[in-house]
Amino acid sequence: MAHKNQPIRFSNTLAGSQQEEWPPLVSPPTLFRYLTTERAKEVLRDNRLYLCSPNSFNDPFDCRLRPGFAGSKAEYKRIGLLLAKGTKPNASRQALRGMVAKVRDKLNPMAFEKLYDSWESQLLNKSGMLCLTEWSNDLLMWSHYADKHTGVCLQFEHILGRDLLGNAMPVRYVDSYPGFSFVRTFAQIHNLEQQSEALVEFGKVLFLTKSTHWAYEKEWRLIDFPIDGQPRYGSRNFAPHALIGVILGCKMNDDCRGEILALVKQREPVPSIYQAAKKDREFALQIRRFE
Structure with missing residues (x-):
């Protein structure tokens, strides 16, 4: 089950963070999904993975990271002008200046925090997310996500940009809370030339930044944003060939094992089957071919 990782560099920056670099990461050839036995049966039978709500x-x-809400006078003025142009794109400069003057006092940290709370609620309530990992033998993840080692770990082919899982992105683990500005992001979002990039960058910080306490998970995430305002959580089809391995938990009982094996052997192509087992003199698992 060991693989050589091919390095893929992500030249990204955190939105509003003084161009802080997103560190170079590697893209593994496969990603894994820990599941209970019942969930694994559904995936094997239907070729569908569930994107949950954050x-x-x-x-x-x-x-749920909180950005900064303070802005400079120049930023508030620029936002007021962008909002005015959005309301009346054909208005004269004098008319636009008058519109900006009327809303200037309303553009303050409290107003942006209130706006962000509404925006955050929409994102958390309606986004869909699938969490994957680079590891197939982590003791904690088998315990937490695969029903105390009685479940399954599925191995998927991962090629950037290909099929459903090719759109997964790596989580960034940090020691310190990231500093990023919602005011700056808001201004960029209302500037059509910067809108797409600003949304992506802000989304990376919000959805792909976690504390180093979770670094052991080596997580990758497939994220579906509610750009059209509609909920994006729910099941998604994946290509049958993308599932290349099925790992049985070390505490799976014989009845569940028989049901899983029957579903695996019905698939086309048939994925490889592995068994997780405790190592004799280590706090570790070995993943070996099922016989």
């Missing part, structure tokens, strides 16, 4: 996550910081 509201269901157990980490209170996950996808």
Whole structure:
């Protein structure tokens, strides 16, 4: 189950963070998904993976990072002008200046914090997310996500840009809370030339930044944003060939093992089957071919 990783560089920056570099990361050839036996049966039978709402996550910081809301007079003025142009794109300069003057006092940190709370609620309530990992033998993830080692770990082919899982992106683990500005992002979003890039960058900070306490998970995430305002959580089809391996938990009982094996052997192509087992004199698992 060991693989040589090919390095893929991400030349990204954190939105509003003084051009802080996103560190170079590697893209593994496969990614894994830990599941209970019942969930694994559904995936094997239907070729569908479930994207959940970020509201269901157990980490209170996950996808709930708070940006800064203070802005300079120049930034507030620029935002007022962008809003005015959006309301009346054909208005004269004098008319636009008058519109900006009327809203200037309303553009303050409290107003942007209130706006962000509404925006955050929409993102958390309606986004869909699939969490994957680079590891197939982590003791904690088998315990937490695969029903105390009685479940399954599925191995998927991962090629950047190809099929459903090719759109997954790596989580960035940090020691310090990221500093990023919602005021600056808001201004960029209302500038059509910067809108797409600003949304992507802000989304990376919000949804792909976690504390180093979680670094052991080596997580990758497939994220579906509610750009059209509609909920994006729910099931998604994946190509049958993308599932290349099925790992059985070390505490799976014989009945569940028989059901999983029957579903695996019905697939085309048939994925490889592995068994997780405790190592004799280590706090570790070995993943070996099932016989």
